[in-house]
Amino acid sequence: MTSSAEAIGERLSDLEVARLRADFPILDQKAHGKPLAYLDNANTTQKPRAVIDAESRFYARDYAGVHRAVYELAERATRAYESGRDAVRRLLRAPDSHEVILLRGTTEAINLVASSYGRMRLRAGDEILITAMEHHSNIVPWQLACEQFGAKLVVAPIDDRGELILEELERRIGPRTRIVAVTHVSNVLGTVNPVREIVDAAHAQNVPVLVDGAQAAPHLPVDVGALGCDFYAFSGHKIYGPSGIGALWARRELLEAMPPYHGGGSMIESVSFEKTTFAGIPAKFEAGTPNIAGTIGLAAAIDYVEAIGLERIAAHEQALLAYANDGLAELPGIRVIGTAPGKAGVLSFAIDGVHPHDVATVLDCEGVAVRAGHHCAQPLMERFGVPATVRASFGLYNTRADVDALLAGLRAVLEVFA
Amino acid sequence: MSDELRELYQTVILDHYKKPRNYGRPDGADREAEGRNPLCGDQIKVYAKLDGERVAAVGFEGSGCAISTASASLMTEIARGKSRGEVEAIFARFHDLVTGKGTIDPASVGKLEVLAGVREFPARVKCATLAWHALEAALRGSHEPVSTE
Numbered sequence: 001m002t003s004s005a006e007a008i009g010e011r012l013s014d015l016e017v018a019r020l021r022a023d024f025p026i027l028d029q030k031a032h033g034k035p036l037a038y039l040d041n042a043n044t045t046q047k048p049r050a051v052i053d054a055e056s057r058f059y060a061r062d063y064a065g066v067h068r069a070v071y072e073l074a075e076r077a078t079r080a081y082e083s084g085r086d087a088v089r090r091l092l093r094a095p096d097s098h099e100v101i102l103l104r105g106t107t108e109a110i111n112l113v114a115s116s117y118g119r120m121r122l123r124a125g126d127e128i129l130i131t132a133m134e135h136h137s138n139i140v141p142w143q144l145a146c147e148q149f150g151a152k153l154v155v156a157p158i159d160d161r162g163e164l165i166l167e168e169l170e171r172r173i174g175p176r177t178r179i180v181a182v183t184h185v186s187n188v189l190g191t192v193n194p195v196r197e198i199v200d201a202a203h204a205q206n207v208p209v210l211v212d213g214a215q216a217a218p219h220l221p222v223d224v225g226a227l228g229c230d231f232y233a234f235s236g237h238k239i240y241g242p243s244g245i246g247a248l249w250a251r252r253e254l255l256e257a258m259p260p261y262h263g264g265g266s267m268i269e270s271v272s273f274e275k276t277t278f279a280g281i282p283a284k285f286e287a288g289t290p291n292i293a294g295t296i297g298l299a300a301a302i303d304y305v306e307a308i309g310l311e312r313i314a315a316h317e318q319a320l321l322a323y324a325n326d327g328l329a330e331l332p333g334i335r336v337i338g339t340a341p342g343k344a345g346v347l348s349f350a351i352d353g354v355h356p357h358d359v360a361t362v363l364d365c366e367g368v369a370v371r372a373g374h375h376c377a378q379p380l381m382e383r384f385g386v387p388a389t390v391r392a393s394f395g396l397y398n399t400r401a402d403v404d405a406l407l408a409g410l411r412a413v414l415e416v417f418a
Numbered sequence: 419m420s421d422e423l424r425e426l427y428q429t430v431i432l433d434h435y436k437k438p439r440n441y442g443r444p445d446g447a448d449r450e451a452e453g454r455n456p457l458c459g460d461q462i463k464v465y466a467k468l469d470g471e472r473v474a475a476v477g478f479e480g481s482g483c484a485i486s487t488a489s490a491s492l493m494t495e496i497a498r499g500k501s502r503g504e505v506e507a508i509f510a511r512f513h514d515l516v517t518g519k520g521t522i523d524p525a526s527v528g529k530l531e532v533l534a535g536v537r538e539f540p541a542r543v544k545c546a547t548l549a550w551h552a553l554e555a556a557l558r559g560s561h562e563p564v565s566t567e
Contacts (some may be wrong), residue, residue, distance in 0.1 A: 032420065032422070033420075248502075291521065319464070354484075355438075355481075355482065355483035355484060355487075356458075356483075357428075357458055357483040357485075357542070358483045358484045361423075361426065361539060361541075361542060362423060362427075364421055364539075365420050365423045373457065373458045373459065374458070374459040374460070378459060381459065387458075387459050387460060387481060388458055388460075405551055412423070412560055415419065416419065416423065416427050416432075417427075417432065
């Protein structure tokens with residue numbers, strides 16, 4: 001990935017973005033009397049009418065329990081649910097939809113792997129390798145596993161621009177390393193990690209790689225075959241789909257070998273008080289009634305972004321990032337955190353003498369929604385010596401006018417705290 | 419700039435933010451407690467020196483936003499010389515003022531009135547009350563850090 005929009009693909013025209021914005025009813029409102037500039041897309045994204053309608057239509061016409069009953073309605077619901085699984089397979093360019101586990105989101109997916117793969121492979125003295133830029137959801141599940149199995153968490157460092165130091169990561173893959181877990185795109189820095197190189201280094205020592213794709217799936221084309229990874233997790237709500245639905249893709253042989261995560265209905269083959277045998281994949285990892293309507297909404301969201309094209313969405317967001325960077329450079333006292341050459345549309349910064357929460361409150365009064373805080377990445381905040389940052393993050397519906405509102409808001413911040 | 423903003427970031431607040439009063443541990447402090455806001459990662463340490471039932475001195479350390487720093491700084495001035503009971507009563511009135519509960523006469527909280535604008539920003543109430551929660555814990559002799567969550 002490069003910072004040049006042209007290298008990625010043709011970007012969306014202003015007219016197209018205006019048309020796409022109209023698909024998102026929530027964007028047509030004011031905040032504190034100003035037009036809403038929603039720039040918190042790395043946190044969660046807004047939903048197009050197509051997603052809202054798909055879920056509501058499903059409840060109105062096709063809803064029933066899945067995988068159980070023989071009546072027509074249940075068959076229709078099951079078909080719709082399974083086509084949602086296939087939409088995820090398509091999005092990730094995965095070969096086989098049996099390798100797609102539908103879950104609540106990235107957090108649940110990583111917890112599943114930490115627990116289930118952990119039980120299969122982790123023994124006292126083993127090591128789990130992550131990076132210094134991980135979200136808490138790719139740290140804490142591994143810490144829990146370390147505590148349970150007596151394993152050790154090893155962290156690969158990043159440089160001052162927020163880039164992973166690949167040689168340092170490679171040096172930390174040793175005979176006791178059992179898994180490497182890395183984010184595809186940093187939720188704070190925007191850094192796009194060289195997943196293929198990481199996978200090659202890990203596979204050279206027979207270590208599987210989990211990729212946290214929460215910030216990547218909505219912003220760049222993902223191909224798990226080309227990446228070569230073994231696990232890939234993402235969340236629906238960050239890709240314009242509903243909250244509470246997401247997926248884990250994993251290699252069939254791993255999923256088949258791993259023990260179940262949750263026990264309950266749907267994940268069994270037969271149950272007796274003496275012995276229970278488990279269903280095959282993916283059912284083995286989907287205990288209980290799933291988020292059926294959420295899956296339908298997620299499928300609609302995937303259809304929506306695929307119709308636009310992730311290459312073009314990426315190019316559009318790159319152009320906004322470049323525009324915002326140029327604007328920020330003209331303001332005094334602003335330090336951008338995360339200046340790697342290959343970045344997604346995430347812009348974290350600190351302002352001299354002004355706490356990020358105060359920045360966010362002033363921006364809120366200007367109608368600009370950004371996140372201020374540690375972004376569930378406290379170790380990363382420490383790495384850069386800040387308690388928190390302000391983060392503006394772009395989505396397909398953002399415009400230069402949103403960035404202009406951000407820049408005007410920042411001038412107001414500088415005025416208040418002059 | 420909007421009226422809401424002007425009301426929130428009054429001159430007094432910005433002054434206490436840029437030049438916090440009683441920053442650091444006062445000589446002879448015999449009580450201390452830590453306050454944490456896990457949502458933003460802010461941490462504050464509040465020290466107190468008790469003379470019988472009376473608060474002889476209060477100080478604080480830590481970095482936070484303008485609201486939490488100004489609130490802590492104002493608190494160190496207001497609590498000084500008051501009894502423990504009086505400090506608790508002021509905090510209760512101040513809490514009602516910033517959460518917009520009941521009909522508190524802003525004048526009944528003295529200088530803290532400048533923080534009344536916080537009630538328009540519910541997400542910032544925890545910033546305004548963090549130091550007070552820590553002071554209350556310190557005066558109770560609690561050694562557990564207090565958390566806004």
